[in-house]
Amino acid sequence: MHKPLIEICELTKTFPSAGFDQVLAVDNVSLKINTGESVGLVGESGSGKSTIGLLISKLISVSSGRIFFEGQDITHLPERKMRALRSDIQIVFQDPWGSINPRFPIGRTLSEPLLLHTVLNSAEREQEVKILADRVQLPQSTLERYPHELSGGQLQRVSIARAIASKPRFLIMDEPTSSLDLSVRAGILELLNDIRRDTGLTLLLISHDLDTVELMTERLVVLYLGRVVEQGRTSDVLSNPVHPYTQTLISSNLPPDPSVILKRLKATGEIPSPLNVPKGCLFGSRCPLFKADCAINSPALVELGHSVDMSAKHLAACNRVQDSSYKIL
Amino acid sequence: MSLISIEDLHVHFISTGIDNQLITAKALNGVSFSLEAGQVMGIVGETGAGKSLTANSILGLLRPPAKIVKGRILFNGEDIRVYDHESSSVRGKLITLIPQSPKTSLDPTARIGDQLIRMQVEHGTANDSDAYARALNMLEQVQIPDPSRRMNAWPHELSGGMAQRVLIAASLINSPKLVIADEPTTGLDLTVQAEILDTLRKLVNANNMSSIIITHDLGIVAHYCDRMAVMFAGSVVEEGDVVSVFKKPLHPYTQSLIASTPKQIAKNGYKRITTGPPDLYNLGNGCSYKDRCNKAQPICETSPQLVSVDSGHKTLCHFPGQSTNA
Numbered sequence: 014m015h016k017p018l019i020e021i022c023e024l025t026k027t028f029p030s031a032g033f034d035q036v037l038a039v040d041n042v043s044l045k046i047n048t049g050e051s052v053g054l055v056g057e058s059g060s061g062k063s064t065i066g067l068l069i070s071k072l073i074s075v076s077s078g079r080i081f082f083e084g085q086d087i088t089h090l091p092e093r094k095m096r097a098l099r100s101d102i103q104i105v106f107q108d109p110w111g112s113i114n115p116r117f118p119i120g121r122t123l124s125e126p127l128l129l130h131t132v133l134n135s136a137e138r139e140q141e142v143k144i145l146a147d148r149v150q151l152p153q154s155t156l157e158r159y160p161h162e163l164s165g166g167q168l169q170r171v172s173i174a175r176a177i178a179s180k181p182r183f184l185i186m187d188e189p190t191s192s193l194d195l196s197v198r199a200g201i202l203e204l205l206n207d208i209r210r211d212t213g214l215t216l217l218l219i220s221h222d223l224d225t226v227e228l229m230t231e232r233l234v235v236l237y238l239g240r241v242v243e244q245g246r247t248s249d250v251l252s253n254p255v256h257p258y259t260q261t262l263i264s265s266n267l268p269p270d271p272s273v274i275l276k277r278l279k280a281t282g283e284i285p286s287p288l289n290v291p292k293g294c295l296f297g298s299r300c301p302l303f304k305a306d307c308a309i310n311s312p313a314l315v316e317l318g319h320s321v322d323m324s325a326k327h328l329a330a331c332n333r334v335q336d337s338s339y340k341i342l
Numbered sequence: 343m344s345l346i347s348i349e350d351l352h353v354h355f356i357s358t359g360i361d362n363q364l365i366t367a368k369a370l371n372g373v374s375f376s377l378e379a380g381q382v383m384g385i386v387g388e389t390g391a392g393k394s395l396t397a398n399s400i401l402g403l404l405r406p407p408a409k410i411v412k413g414r415i416l417f418n419g420e421d422i423r424v425y426d427h428e429s430s431s432v433r434g435k436l437i438t439l440i441p442q443s444p445k446t447s448l449d450p451t452a453r454i455g456d457q458l459i460r461m462q463v464e465h466g467t468a469n470d471s472d473a474y475a476r477a478l479n480m481l482e483q484v485q486i487p488d489p490s491r492r493m494n495a496w497p498h499e500l501s502g503g504m505a506q507r508v509l510i511a512a513s514l515i516n517s518p519k520l521v522i523a524d525e526p527t528t529g530l531d532l533t534v535q536a537e538i539l540d541t542l543r544k545l546v547n548a549n550n551m552s553s554i555i556i557t558h559d560l561g562i563v564a565h566y567c568d569r570m571a572v573m574f575a576g577s578v579v580e581e582g583d584v585v586s587v588f589k590k591p592l593h594p595y596t597q598s599l600i601a602s603t604p605k606q607i608a609k610n611g612y613k614r615i616t617t618g619p620p621d622l623y624n625l626g627n628g629c630s631y632k633d634r635c636n637k638a639q640p641i642c643e644t645s646p647q648l649v650s651v652d653s654g655h656k657t658l659c660h661f662p663g664q665s666t667n668a
Contacts, residue, residue: 195560199604203607224605267559267564267565268564269600270605
């Protein structure tokens with residue numbers, strides 16, 4: 014039995030909005046991530062995927078719920094104590110241009126985490142920075158350059174090098190490749206794959222690209238308006254989606270192959286405003302399987318029959334799954 | 343006769359360097375392709391390959407330091423390069439653009455309806471009373487819910503997907519012959535992307551228009567385009583109908599592009615690409631892809647000619663169609 018490295022329990026995050034309104038960004042999300050696992054988080058914009066990443070890395074505070082790292086409750090850990098854990102939990106952001114200090118040469122950006130989290134002296138740090146650059150396949154000459162002199166792909170390699178500098182055990186990646194060209198993207202994915210193989214890193218990959226998630230993760234969590242609507246082994250969820258939202262999402266994916274015939278499902282209407290979430294099932298207003306009770310009962314995650322692996326049960330939150338007439342769209 | 347035909351287009355960026363020497367970036371180096379009425383063409387390539395620049399050349403939107411140094415752009419057989427920018431009866435009317443960032447491309451100080459009406463009045467395609475009805479009808483056609491209320495909406499009240507629908511409505515309102523969509527769905531969600539592309543494709547087909555979709559997403563090309571052009575370092579290195587290009591990519595760059603998709607990686611493993619794009623300020627002789635190509639031979643130091651393999655499937659390579667093993 015694996016021991017969860019990260020566990021979040023009934024996590025909720027609301028952001029204040031104009032007046033007395035509250036934006037419900039993350040609503041009662043629970044998730045366990047085992048050591049060495051790679052978990053994908055998918056959903057539309059506004060579904061709360063990035064917020065969950067920020068919550069776990071403690072860059073923003075939770076509204077309610079608990080976060081555990083190796084069994085230790087870190088939800089309200091004071092910053093002073095959290096600092097010791099920061100070397101273990103690192104994050105790579107979507108936009109490399111916006112997340113690297115433009116006034117530091119790359120070498121300094123990479124030595125900063127070593128200064129904060131290790132006891133290495135200056136010569137040792139310099140040596141370690143060179144090793145890091147090699148690790149992410151950046152030429153040594155880039156260490157003296159500034160961010161504006163680098164391409165997007167190179168900068169994303171710098172972000173990854175900075176994140177792995179403190180030898181973290183858990184890495185959160187928020188859309189690491191969405192701003193990159195296809196061929197550059199493949200290089201970054203390969204690099205991540207190598208790092209995982211060599212260090213056994215645990216990964217949370219936040220993405221809206223289903224193909225990337227399929228390639229990189231073993232387990233998948235589908236979010237809709239801040240709630241988990243489906244989760245399970247990545248291959249189970251993608252090849253056998255149960256929730257109508259997951260089915261819609263997958264049917265909107267465009268495989269780069271003209272011989273694949275698309276089976277398009279349409280969710281009518283727009284995603285409801287998180288300022289004013291509907292009662293009952295959040296997907297109800299767009300769902301092709303909608304029935305009257307969907308507007309009243311908020312569905313809970315239920316286990317589906319075909320799960321084999323206990324640590325990666327296939328769960329879906331849909332009122333219709335229990336119906337005898339339910340069939341996949 | 344093709345609806346639009348681009349012949350040997352060269353665009354250079356000419357500027358002064360720090361030592362007061364003129365420096366030239368060869369951004370487009372002999373782009374040629376043509377498109378028939380009713381067809382949708384996808385242009386793919388990496389950042390800096392010249393996709394958007396090609397579109398801007400067609401639209402007459404090039405500004406210094408960019409300059410067309412050679413080549414012709416024929417629209418219905420007429421060279422539209424020479425038209426005066428301001429009085430163009432082609433741009434905005436017969437050739438329109440769906441821009442990349444919907445939220446910043448609408449006028450923030452005018453209501454949606456007023457913007458759609460103004461476009462028709464400016465181009466003289468409708469008088470004031472018809473223009474309102476047409477604008478309303480267009481919003482309906484792009485599937486905006488409650489269109490009569492949206493006519494009075496301000497751009498900031500729309501979501502990204504809604505704003506992109508409004509821009510599609512705007513691009514189609516004057517019944518153009520050619521619609522150029524520059525990364526029309528980048529930044530939009532998967533479900534919204536598919537709906538927007540469905541709408542665009544349906545309207546283009548229904549009105550016998552042509553469209554050029556610029557994208558770096560091979561999935562969009564595979565499912566929404568009839569023909570495709572692959573660009574690298576300012577040249578079209580491969581052009582053909584979508585099915586044959588995906589089935590048998592001729593140029594090593596197209597092959598590596600297809601091999602870089604996650605699905606292909608899952609099947610065949612990673613193919614390492616070691617070098618970045620070539621320096622456009624310092625393009626050497628011969629094939630621009632030779633530094634990245636794993637089957638480069640001495641002959642690649644000379645410029646390859648466009649070779650036609652099947653009917654309409656062309657490539658710019660000395661060794662068309664040989665598979666790469668790297």
